[in-house]
Amino acid sequence: MESGGLFEKAGVNFSSVSGDLPEEFAQKIPRGSGTAFFATGVSLVLHPASPMVPTVHANFRYLEKGDAAWFGGGMDLTPYYPREEDAIHFHRTIKTACDAHDLDFYPRFKKWCDEYFFLKHRGETRGVGGIFFDYLDGDRERNFAFVSSVGDAFLNAYLPIVERRRNDSFGDRQRQFQLYRRGRYVEFNLLYDRGTIFGLETRGRTESILMSLPPLARWVYDYKPEPDSIEARNMEFFKPRDWV
Numbered sequence: 001m002e003s004g005g006l007f008e009k010a011g012v013n014f015s016s017v018s019g020d021l022p023e024e025f026a027q028k029i030p031r032g033s034g035t036a037f038f039a040t041g042v043s044l045v046l047h048p049a050s051p052m053v054p055t056v057h058a059n060f061r062y063l064e065k066g067d068a069a070w071f072g073g074g075m076d077l078t079p080y081y082p083r084e085e086d087a088i089h090f091h092r093t094i095k096t097a098c099d100a101h102d103l104d105f106y107p108r109f110k111k112w113c114d115e116y117f118f119l120k121h122r123g124e125t126r127g128v129g130g131i132f133f134d135y136l137d138g139d140r141e142r143n144f145a146f147v148s149s150v151g152d153a154f155l156n157a158y159l160p161i162v163e164r165r166r167n168d169s170f171g172d173r174q175r176q177f178q179l180y181r182r183g184r185y186v187e188f189n190l191l192y193d194r195g196t197i198f199g200l201e202t203r204g205r206t207e208s209i210l211m212s213l214p215p216l217a218r219w220v221y222d223y224k225p226e227p228d229s230i231e232a233r234n235m236e237f238f239k240p241r242d243w244v
Contacts (some may be wrong), residue, residue, distance in 0.1 A: 002215065006166060008049040013212040017202060021065070023149035025201045031135055032065030039063045039202075040176060041073070042151075043195060044192035044210040045212040052168035054086065054127070055185065056158050057212065060151050062144075066211030070088075071143050072134035074109065075154055076117055077161075078127030078185060080178040081230070082237040086161045087128040091243035094131055101146040106223035106244075109133045114240035119188055126188050126236040134194070177231050189213060 001010045002092050018038040026035040041061025048055065058075035077090045091110070098106035111134035131150070135144050189196050189212050199209035225231035 009215045010046040012044040014042050032068030034066040047214045051080040051174040060147050066072045070137040071147050074132035076130035080181050087243045090157050093157035152184045177204045179218040182214040183219045187238045
């Protein structure tokens with residue numbers, strides 16, 4: 001969807017692909033032997049028109065390569081004008097879903113998310129995080145139950161935040177800051193995102209792979225927010241932090 005009343009761009013993708021990985025790329029995946037693979041999953045990225053409503057991403061996938069099989073995925077929140085109560089709600093909802101399966105999952109996968117969605121060249125996180133996990137193998141039915149329940153928690157984690165912020169007023173200053181921060185989203189997805197790299201390496205449909213990119217973004221040379229401005233305070237949110 002594009003140019004919606006609430007979402008400027010939004011997409012939900014389902015994929016089911018199989019074949020042979022390029023030999024060089026197959027060697028970079030630390031599971032399974034050979035080049036034959038099967039992958040399936042669902043991913044979504046929602047870019048709201050309002051800078052007061054956070055962008056959100058979620059992805060849940062299952063992969064087989066040679067004799068190995070595993071689950072991966074997660075979800076994370078990327079606000080432009082962050083609110084503590086929103087980040088706390090998002091993380092607590094995810095933690096509740098994780099805790100129902102293993103009390104170690106949330107702290108372990110939250111830390112993984114903070115490390116994964118980190119722009120090393122900027123020294124900051126993409127947003128306020130969530131959870132991220134990969135190479136979750138072992139008991140397949142148990143792992144599928146966990147992945148399914150975390151996926152089912154997505155709407156409870158995100159929709160209340162949207163409802164709270166969708167009518168907040170904003171002007172051109174807030175819009176320009178949103179576009180500036182969207183640039184960080186683009187940088188991460190093109191430089192580091194595993195899903196983007198995997199999709200392009202396996203010759204997936206380019207339009208679907210790049211669906212995650214926002215429709216508009218901007219880069220400002222050596223941007224520095226005004227001291228003591230709300231934009232300057234916003235930058236304090238983009239570092240690993242305990243939200244629960």
